[in-house]
Amino acid sequence: MTMEFEKLADILKALADPTRLKILSLLRIRDCCVCELVPIFNISQPAISKHVSRLKTAELVRETRKGQWVFYSINEKRLEEIGYALSHLPDLSEELRKLEQQGLTVTCE
Amino acid sequence: MTMEFEKLADILKALADPTRLKILSLLRIRDCCVCELVPIFNISQPAISKHVSRLKTAELVRETRKGQWVFYSINEKRLEEIGYALSHLPDLSEELRKLEQQGLTVTCE
DNA sequence: GAACCATATAACCATATTGTTATTTATATA
């Protein structure tokens, strides 16, 4: 199954930040709560909170409340989906065929 | 080999746009020049030019001038690298160990 | 050389992103 460009771009945007990539790396080792992540980074608690929220919206992580803490876990399946989607982008042969029919293709040599 | 978070994030940012993903899909079928890409999208020639330039900076495409045209081709290797990097993010066990030593880990239940 | 076509760059604008501090909400505990 191919993934729509807009949807794939949205998930890639969620991934495309060094802080969020580092958070995912940490979650790959074990689930963490926000207060554990904060001292690892040089940014504020609300900044971390917004980053994990962004990851959650993209379904790259899941949250579980445990008492006063909210633990985040990685969604490995979602990450695999991205790798798959990148190697199976939608087939646009039709677009190029239309271009040819309109005489807009460039042939040289 | 793992990829630095900043570098990986930069390449993912180059990928994280529906127009650029669609351009990559088209290039997967065959090399295209800018003037072929323009009529496929609803945006101006300079906009397309900037998108391919962004992809080139991230080494996701390569350019070859042929007469007055500049043909762009996909760099499949780079795309494979991204998939690999996502499944082999840097190991941050050390960071979590430091956290433990500082008594900042949260244990509940 | 002049005119033409393809592409890149410049200057600009609207919106998105990523951080901040202050405050609110949720839960645990004295």
Next chain:
DNA sequence: TATATAAATAACAATATGGTTATATGGTTC
């Protein structure tokens, strides 16, 4: 109930992104 801690949200600022139109650059052809 009052207080403390964890996390989320609000309001804001600086910068990045993605588009525009106008112009410059590179190459071809008359």
